[in-house]
Amino acid sequence: MRILQLLLLLCPAALSAEDYFPKPDIAGGWRTLKDASGIRKTAGMDLKKLDQAFEYASRSSQHGGLLVVRHGWLVYERYYGRGHRDANPASASVGKAYTSIASGIMLADKKATIPNGLDTKVFNAELLPEAFPLDDTAKTEVTLGQLLSMSAGFHGEGSNPGFVNGLPSAKLSPLPRPDPPLSQDLAAIRTPLWAKPGAGYSYSSASAHVASIVLRKLTGMEMQDYLDLRLAKPLSWGQWAWARRRGDIVLPHAPGGGDIAVRATDHLRFAYMLLKKGRWQNQQIVSADYIELCSRPTKWNAHAPFRMMFENNADGHVAGAPKDAYFKSGGGGFGVIVIPSLDMVIYKMAGDDSQYDPARTGLKQDYPYDGSRDNWKPAPRSQFSDGPIGVDDGVRRILEMVSAAVIDDSPL
Numbered sequence: 001m002r003i004l005q006l007l008l009l010l011c012p013a014a015l016s017a018e019d020y021f022p023k024p025d026i027a028g029g030w031r032t033l034k035d036a037s038g039i040r041k042t043a044g045m046d047l048k049k050l051d052q053a054f055e056y057a058s059r060s061s062q063h064g065g066l067l068v069v070r071h072g073w074l075v076y077e078r079y080y081g082r083g084h085r086d087a088n089p090a091s092a093s094v095g096k097a098y099t100s101i102a103s104g105i106m107l108a109d110k111k112a113t114i115p116n117g118l119d120t121k122v123f124n125a126e127l128l129p130e131a132f133p134l135d136d137t138a139k140t141e142v143t144l145g146q147l148l149s150m151s152a153g154f155h156g157e158g159s160n161p162g163f164v165n166g167l168p169s170a171k172l173s174p175l176p177r178p179d180p181p182l183s184q185d186l187a188a189i190r191t192p193l194w195a196k197p198g199a200g201y202s203y204s205s206a207s208a209h210v211a212s213i214v215l216r217k218l219t220g221m222e223m224q225d226y227l228d229l230r231l232a233k234p235l236s237w238g239q240w241a242w243a244r245r246r247g248d249i250v251l252p253h254a255p256g257g258g259d260i261a262v263r264a265t266d267h268l269r270f271a272y273m274l275l276k277k278g279r280w281q282n283q284q285i286v287s288a289d290y291i292e293l294c295s296r297p298t299k300w301n302a303h304a305p306f307r308m309m310f311e312n313n314a315d316g317h318v319a320g321a322p323k324d325a326y327f328k329s330g331g332g333g334f335g336v337i338v339i340p341s342l343d344m345v346i347y348k349m350a351g352d353d354s355q356y357d358p359a360r361t362g363l364k365q366d367y368p369y370d371g372s373r374d375n376w377k378p379a380p381r382s383q384f385s386d387g388p389i390g391v392d393d394g395v396r397r398i399l400e401m402v403s404a405a406v407i408d409d410s411p412l
Helices: 002-010 036-043 047-058 092-109 137-141 144-149 184-189 205-219 223-232 264-275 288-294 391-404
Strands: 064-070 073-080 162-164 167-170 310-312 326-330 334-339 344-349 380-382 385-388
Touching: 036 047, 036 073, 047 064, 047 073, 047 391, 064 264, 064 391, 073 264, 092 144, 092 205, 092 223, 092 264, 092 288, 092 326, 092 334, 144 205, 184 205, 205 223, 264 334, 264 344, 326 391, 334 391, 344 391
Parallel strands: none
Antiparallel strands: 064 073, 064 344, 162 167, 310 326, 326 334, 334 344, 380 385
């Protein structure tokens, strides 16, 4: 046994995908495959098709990259513009996935305090005292599971419609800005309902932020501090932050609706932990049962393929991808993708100049950039369309293209 352990220590390539977890980047990082033959033999993937996916990704955003892990091997890592392994861009709504997983960790930590779990009704004097008096008494029926699935009835941001049973059934107009402006928390809490809780789905960042307020109340910690302790440190991330700067304003709390700023290979660590059903080495970071809820239909949202802040493909709406795939996209073209049946995770790095501005995150950024994308303009979606590649469409297409690069069911 000791000889075997020594061999595995000296030769990490001998580790199976089941046993393998990457070292911190400062200690060597991910085991990698570089050449086409190795990628084909060990990971069962076609490098040319991965290059085609990268070319498509490079047309979808000013800056970014594409990273793919299969069977525990980093088989593809390539960047463009300001994209770089050491960059910390604000990844917009990808942060909602981290809010969800923080909530999943919290549910296990505070099981005695919140015995009803995701069925807990959160608009009460203990969890959300600042919500009283309520602007709408129907909010007393909102559950944590509905908040994390955007079925709490909160009005969607912008012109996002309201869906009922899979159909866009309510046209929603942008909400006027309150005058005088409300605090960060109260602005989310006071978001009006367009439907009774559980009666429909509309994409609302306010829903995610209210979930993060509940987490703060139950843990007694800022969500960023809680994630640092329970996720970032166990997974050995490099520097990271939650982008809280908005011009001259610094938000008092991490916005649950998004803008986490994590290094590219650490987004992969996050996705790989999800692939491992919440496990990292010998530690269960988040329960396997919670991870299961992220990837399939649940009772908390019967109206759209969106549960626990992840879009999932159980209904096959992403036709060229496995039905067990689940992912989270973010403004600017970001995406974190998990495909259990292919033993694969993907990070689509993206974004524009503003998302890479260190003033937004407060993190020092020290890596080379040649200015090649300073005057970048979005390319047409295809020769048949003049419109640019959409955020969600771009992530879904990368999911399909990288899935298509799998050429065999190589052994784990």
